[in-house]
Structure formats: C-alpha cells, structure tokens
Amino acid sequence: xxxxxxxxxxxxxxxxxxxxxxxxxxxxxxxxxxxxxxxxxxxxxxxxxxxxxxxxxxxxxxxxxxxxxxxxxxxxxxxxxxxxxxxxxxxxxxxxxxxxxxxxxxxxxxxxxxx
Amino acid sequence: xxxxxxxxxxxxxxxxxxxxxxxxxxxxxxxxxxxxxxxxxxxxxxxxxxxxxxxxxxxxxxxxxxxxxxxxxxxxxxxxxxxxxxxxxxxxxxxxxxxxxxxxxxxxxxxxxxxxxxxxxxxxxxxxxxxxxxxxxxxxxxxxxxxxxxxxxxxxxxxxxxxxxxxxxxxxxxxxxxxxxxxxxxxxxxxxxxxxxxxxxxxxxxxxxxxxxxxxxxxxxxxxxxxxxxxxxxxxxxxxxxxxxxxxxxxxxxxxxxxxxxxxxxxxxxxxxxxxxxxxxxxxxxxxxxxxxxxxxxxxxxxxxxxxxxxxxxxxxxxxxxxxxxxxxxxxxxxxxxxxxxxxxxxxxxxxxxxxxxxxxxxxxxxxxxxxxxxxxxxxxxxxxxxxxxxxxxxxxxxxxxxxxxxxxxxxxxxxx
Numbered sequence: 001x002x003x004x005x006x007x008x009x010x011x012x013x014x015x016x017x018x019x020x021x022x023x024x025x026x027x028x029x030x031x032x033x034x035x036x037x038x039x040x041x042x043x044x045x046x047x048x049x050x051x052x053x054x055x056x057x058x059x060x061x062x063x064x065x066x067x068x069x070x071x072x073x074x075x076x077x078x079x080x081x082x083x084x085x086x087x088x089x090x091x092x093x094x095x096x097x098x099x100x101x102x103x104x105x106x107x108x109x110x111x112x113x114x115x
Numbered sequence: 116x117x118x119x120x121x122x123x124x125x126x127x128x129x130x131x132x133x134x135x136x137x138x139x140x141x142x143x144x145x146x147x148x149x150x151x152x153x154x155x156x157x158x159x160x161x162x163x164x165x166x167x168x169x170x171x172x173x174x175x176x177x178x179x180x181x182x183x184x185x186x187x188x189x190x191x192x193x194x195x196x197x198x199x200x201x202x203x204x205x206x207x208x209x210x211x212x213x214x215x216x217x218x219x220x221x222x223x224x225x226x227x228x229x230x231x232x233x234x235x236x237x238x239x240x241x242x243x244x245x246x247x248x249x250x251x252x253x254x255x256x257x258x259x260x261x262x263x264x265x266x267x268x269x270x271x272x273x274x275x276x277x278x279x280x281x282x283x284x285x286x287x288x289x290x291x292x293x294x295x296x297x298x299x300x301x302x303x304x305x306x307x308x309x310x311x312x313x314x315x316x317x318x319x320x321x322x323x324x325x326x327x328x329x330x331x332x333x334x335x336x337x338x339x340x341x342x343x344x345x346x347x348x349x350x351x352x353x354x355x356x357x358x359x360x361x362x363x364x365x366x367x368x369x370x371x372x373x374x375x376x377x378x379x380x381x382x383x384x385x386x387x388x389x390x391x392x393x394x395x396x397x398x399x400x401x402x403x404x405x406x407x408x409x410x411x412x413x414x415x416x417x418x419x420x421x422x423x424x425x426x427x428x429x430x431x432x433x434x435x436x437x438x439x440x441x442x443x444x445x446x447x448x449x450x451x452x453x454x455x456x457x458x459x460x461x462x463x464x465x466x467x468x469x470x471x472x473x474x475x476x477x478x479x480x481x482x483x484x485x486x487x488x489x490x491x492x493x494x495x496x497x498x499x500x501x502x503x504x505x506x507x508x509x510x511x512x513x514x515x516x517x518x519x520x521x522x523x524x525x526x527x528x529x530x531x532x
Contacts, residue, residue: 002279088281089231090289111278 003043003085003112004092008105010079017104025104032102036084041095047080079105083112119164127156130173131247132336134180136219139226139244139282145272147184149244155180220245221340222282224333228297229280236271237300243268245336246329256307256326290344297337298350298410305330305354309361310515327358338392345396349411352392356417359385370521374426386421393418412441431460448477452485464495483512487522494529503529 017025036042056067070077082099086092092109100107131152138148155176169175227240235257242248242256254264274280285293308326334351341347363380364371371377396411407415416437423429438454451474459467471489479485490505506526513519 088279089229090281090285093231109278 001085001087002092002114003083004089005081005083005108005110005112006092006096006099007081007108007110008079008099008103009076009108012075012077021104025102028102028104029099032098033082035098036082036095041084041086041091043083043085045080045082048078051077117164119168120160122168123156123159123163126168126172127159127176128247130176132220132223132245133173134176135244135247136223137177138180138184139223140219141181142184142188143282145226145244145275147187148180149272151180151184151187152176152247154183158183218284218340220336221284224297224337225284225293226275226280226282228293228300229275230293230296231278231280232271232274234300234303236267236274237296238303239264239268240271240275241300241333242304242329245333248325248329252325256323291346294341294344294346298346301330301333301337301350302354302410304333305357309357310518327354327361330354331358345399345405346408346410348392348396348399349408349414352389352396352414353410353417355385355392356389356414356421358382359389359421365517368517368520369524370515370517372521373420374429376426378424378426381421389414389421390418406440406444409441409445412437412444416441429460431457435461448474448479449482449484452479452482452488456488459492459495464492468492468496481512483509483514483518483522486512490522490525494525499529 033042033045036045051070054070056069056071058065058067080103082095084092084095086095089109089111092111096107096109134152134155135145135148138151139145142148158179159172159176163169224241224245227244228237232240238257239253242253243250248256250265250268251261253268254261257264259267284290304326308323308328308330331351331354334347334354337344337347338351359382360373360376362382363376363378393411393414396407396414399405400407400411416434419430419434419437435454435457438450438457441450442454452471455467455470455474458470468489471485471492474485486505486509490502490509493499493502493505503526506522506529510519510522510526513522
C-alpha cells in the first residue's frame with residue numbers, strides 16, 4: 001500500500017502556545033497516534049527539535065563541509081511528521097484532517113515514491 | 116470532412132468517456148486509457164469508412180482501445196517491469212465489451228473532480244477524459260494557450276497517479292460533499308459556455324454551444340448514474356431550463372433580458388423535461404423531508420420563469436420565496452443580489468435598492484450584474500443621473516460584448532427620458 005508523509009510546519013513569528021494549550025495538544029496528538037496505530041496505518045512519527053539544532057553536511061566536494069544551521073533559510077520549517085501506510089489518498093486525507101485537528105496546525109500530505 | 120468521418124467523430128465524442136473510464140478501471144492508469152482511446156479513434160477513422168460502422172460502435176472502440184493498451188504495456192514491460200504487465204493483462208474483473216459499464220464513468224468523474232486537485236484542473240480533466248474534448252478545444256474555451264492547458268492536464272494526471280487518488284465512487288458518508296464538487300465543475304462548464312467573455316465569443320457565436328451541450332450531457336450522465344441524488348436531478352433541470360432559452364437570449368448581437376425575450380423561441384421539449392425533473396425533486400423533498408439544495412432551488416426558480424406564458428404573468432412572490440430559501444443554503448452576495456431582483460417586483464424598487472446597496476462593500480463592487488441591477492432600480496425610482504453612472508460602471512465591468520451592447524442601449528434610453 002502507498003505510504004504518505006503528513007508533515008507539520010512551524011512558521012517563523014507565530015506565537016508560542018501557552019502551556020495549557022501545549023498540554024492539550026500533546027494529549028490530542030497522543031490520542032491521534034493511538035488511533036493511527038490501532039487502524040494499522042502507523043509507520044513512524046516524530047517531532048523535531050528547533051532548527052537551531054540543525055547541522056548541514058555537504059560531502060559533494062573534496063571533503064565534507066559542516067555548517068551550523070539548516071540547509072535553507074525559510075520562513076517555514078518542518079516541525080514534525082507522521083508516516084502512514086494506507087490504501088489511497090482519500091484515506092491519507094482523512095488521517096490528515098484528524099491530525100491537523102489534534103496538533104492545531106495545517107498538515108501537508110505527500111506520497112512517497114513507489115519502491 | 117466526409118459524412119462517415121463526421122459520424123465517426125460524433126460516435127467517438129459520445130463514447131469517449133465510456134471507453135476511457137472502462138480502460139482506466141482495467142489498467143489503473145489514466146494516460147494509458149486516454150492514449151489508447153485516441154488510438155482507437157485513428158483505427159476507426161481508417162476502417163469504418165471502408166468496412167462500415169460496426170453495430171455496437173462503443174463496444175468496438177472499447178475492445179480496440181483495450182488491445183492497443185495491452186500492446187503498449189507489453190512494449191513498455193520489455194523495458195521495465197514484466198510483472199506489472201502480466202498483472203494488468205489478466206484482468207480479474209473483465210469488462211463487458213458489448214455494453215459499457217456505467218459505474219466506470221461515475222468512478223472516473225469522481226477522480227477527475229477530486230478535491231485534492233485544483234478547481235481549474237478538475238474542469239480540464241473532466242472535459243478531456245469524460246467529455247473527449249481535445250486539449251486545443253479546452254484551451255480555447257478557457258482562453259489559455261494550448262501548451263498551458265496541456266501542462267495543466269498532464270500535471271493533474273501525474274498527481275492522480277503519484278498521490279494515488281482513488282478511482283472509485285466515494286463512500287455514502289462522503290458522497291454529498293464529493294458530489295457537490297462534481298456538480299460545481301459541470302455548472303462552471305455550462306456557465307462558461309452560456310455567457311462567454313469577450314475574447315471567447317467570436318461574432319456569430321454568442322453562446323459556446325460546445326460547452327453548454329457538453330455540460331448538459333455530463334449533467335444527464337450524472338443524473339442517470341445517480342438517480343437518487345436530488346442535487347444531480349436539480350442540476351440537470353437547471354441546465355435544461357436555462358439552455359432552453361439560449362436562442363431567445365440574443366438578438367442582433369445584443370443580450371435580451373429574460374423579461375423581454377420572445378418566449379416562442381424557447382425550446383419547449385427542454386422546458387417540459389426540466390419541469391418534470393423539478394416536479395420529481397419537489398415530490399422527493401416532500402417524501403424525505405430533506406429540503407432542496409442549491410441546484411434544485413435554482414431549477415425551481417427557472418421553472419417558475421419558464422412557466423409564465425408572458426413575462427407579466429411571472430409569479431414573483433414564489434421566486435422571492437425560493438431565493439429566500441436559497442439564501443439560507445447559500446448566503447453569498449450573488450444569491451442576495453438575485454433575491455433583491457425578485458424583491459423589486461414584490462415589494463418595489465426602493466426596498467430592493469436598499470438591499471442591493473447593502474451588498475456594495477462586498478466583492479460585488481467589481482461585478483457587472485450588481486451595477487446593472489442598481490442601474491435598473493435607480494431608473495425605476497427616477498434617479499436618472501445615478502442610474503446612468505451605474506450603467507457606465509456595469510458596461511465597464513461586463514466582459515461579454517452582447518451584454519455590453521444591451522447595457523449601453525439601456526443607458527442611452529435614459530438620456531431620451
């Protein structure tokens with residue numbers, strides 16, 4: 001069955017949620033994760049540390065070059081994602097609707113390349 | 116073009132959607148289906164003038180296209196994946212070559228109108244794959260260069276394949292929302308044909324018959340395939356009752372408004388069919404207790420208009436009541452504007468003008484019908500100077516030359532008063 005990445009972006013300058021909001025979001029996302037697992041659609045999911053923690057490695061030249069920071073300076077950056085295994089886009093979109101509600105942010109749905 | 120060629124073209128146009136839909140189900144690939152259907156036409160154009168048109172041309176086209184598709188997959192499988200081709204050739208659910216499977220077209224229309232595709236891509240894909248219009252024809256209809264339209268269609272097909280947009284009729288729970296997307300595409304195709312913008316309407320073609328006819332045909336297919344969906348019935352009724360007036364709508368390159376049309380020029384058989392469908396909707400609404408949706412209400416409005424032997428006999432209070440119901444379903448400024456037009460006939464132009472002016476700070480300020488309605492109400496209230504200014508704004512905002520001509524005449528009649 002096809003796999004999809006459901007990704008959640010952070011946008012620069014968006015206010016940081018209050019701690020009670022954050023707690024509710026964690027609980028909602030936890031419940032959503034359980035549903036994905038129970039449905040057998042779960043492959044993997046994770047939240048990422050802020051992009052200040054990123055290191056970019058470029059070994060396309062003579063020697064590896066390390067850079068402190070993300071590859072591209074953008075206003076939006078990947079905050080977390082789910083990878084799900086479902087029958088088709090309609091199923092992926094239904095999970096995305098629920099995931100978006102749970103994490104309180106828009107969710108981008110992209111198919112993986114077929115193996 | 117010979118007679119046979121024309122008949123082949125006509126058959127092909129009518130059968131294209133069925134052939135593509137059947138092949139799309141069988142091979143799971145829109146490109147394969149579309150290309151094979153095109154190749155089958157080439158074969159038909161060679162053979163039929165010599166051998167005669169076969170007794171079941173649709174079945175012949177499906178079989179021929181299916182064989183072409185298998186040839187293509189065999190060729191490609193030598194290059195890449197033999198197993199995939201083997202799977203496809205052994206069709207576990209063989210199609211019926213003599214009678215097209217109706218459900219295939221229904222599946223295909225839901226794929227083409229999937230909400231994950233951009234609205235303009237839905238329209239293009241539907242006209243191409245179900246309507247059998249060429250890319251050049253679709254490009255001309257929507258005033259974009261052919262290469263742009265070709266890219267739009269290619270991109271949409273790539274997304275259908277790459278994102279695994281399913282090829283099936285949605286589950287009952289999702290059907291109303293998904294059907295609304297499909298009906299919106301068909302309605303948009305119709306409206307683009309019914310009042311084309313200036314660049315698309317060449318002198319003698321006030322109405323783009325290719326688009327209006329295609330929309331009516333698609334609406335008919337949807338109604339046949341989903342006879343229990345009241346909004347599909349409503350859309351077919353709406354299109355028939357609107358299309359019935361097309362010949363009376365233009366005279367000497369000028370738009371003729373409904374009230375001034377020669378009603379003898381209306382298509383009586385389309386009106387009779389539309390009225391029967393509206394009655395069917397009403398009976399069902401009574402039976403089920405489910406209120407009519409937007410297309411049924413618009414169809415009912417048009418049924419009232421086409422029911423009047425003379426414009427003066429129009430039952431405006433019923434039209435106002437229908438628009439009142441429609442405002443509840445769809446409180447958009449366009450619907451409120453149309454309700455105001457009916458209110459003018461029931462409660463007088465002053466009441467209507469107040470409502471029209473309340474809409475002035477919405478997006479309506481750039482909409483020609485808003486200015487034209489204001490102009491007419493101001494004229495009836497004797498506020499001539501303001502009316503003239505409103506007609507000027509309406510001419511400015513309108514894009515259809517026949518409509519502009521009519522608005523200019525109304526404006527110039529003011530000066531004579």
